[in-house]
Amino acid sequence: MEIRKVPYTEAPIELLLEADPSVEKIKAYLPGSSCFVAMLEGKPVGACVVQCIAPAVYELMSIAVAPEYQRQGIGSKLLRHVVTTVRDMGARRLEVGTGTFGYQLAWYQREGFRVFAIDRDFFLVNYKEPIYENGIQLQDMLRLAVEY
Numbered sequence: 001m002e003i004r005k006v007p008y009t010e011a012p013i014e015l016l017l018e019a020d021p022s023v024e025k026i027k028a029y030l031p032g033s034s035c036f037v038a039m040l041e042g043k044p045v046g047a048c049v050v051q052c053i054a055p056a057v058y059e060l061m062s063i064a065v066a067p068e069y070q071r072q073g074i075g076s077k078l079l080r081h082v083v084t085t086v087r088d089m090g091a092r093r094l095e096v097g098t099g100t101f102g103y104q105l106a107w108y109q110r111e112g113f114r115v116f117a118i119d120r121d122f123f124l125v126n127y128k129e130p131i132y133e134n135g136i137q138l139q140d141m142l143r144l145a146v147e148y
């Protein structure tokens, strides 16, 4: 597997939709972001987008792996690559927002992220359609960060 940094105009939106159901939101955060794509046999199988949100502070806006390639270690390799690359770009901190339950929350913490805040009602206020995971409606967002 190879990880490439690509211009935001080449970001694989269909992959990013696995992490965020709103194409408008994806198109709004892509300009000004850095996009990393995991390639396998010439095909994009994973994508991650990060954006600088304050001096030396970055946010992981999205990370996704194509469903048929999930649980093969691609997402973890991509996340570690981005954590290291953002540190090398001069970041002191990398933040991410995720739901209050689900495997993603455990996964980020396994990769070194720690919860620092809760954004109550985030998914109710920011999305027109309700979002369900494991049959539970997402309401609040947990904010996590890696400190370098």
Ligand SMILES: CC(C)(COP(=O)(O)OP(=O)(O)OC[C@H]1O[C@@H](n2cnc3c(N)ncnc32)[C@H](O)[C@@H]1OP(=O)(O)O)[C@@H](O)C(=O)NCCC(=O)NCCS
Pocket (backbone or CB within 6 Å): 018, 019, 062, 063, 064, 065, 066, 069, 070, 071, 072, 073, 074, 075, 076, 077, 097, 098, 099, 103, 104, 107
């Ligand atoms: C989150 C995501 C990027 C992880 O990528 P991945 O390539 O599947 O991750 P890995 O293979 O490195 O798996 C890492 C660990 O995460 C957990 N995990 C990943 N997918 C899981 C699933 N569907 N159910 C339960 N646990 C899962 C497992 O603990 C896994 O380790 P294991 O397979 O050794 O048990 C990917 O599952 C995905 O695209 N999900 C949908 C989009 C999304 O939720 N993005 C994050 C938004 S906050």
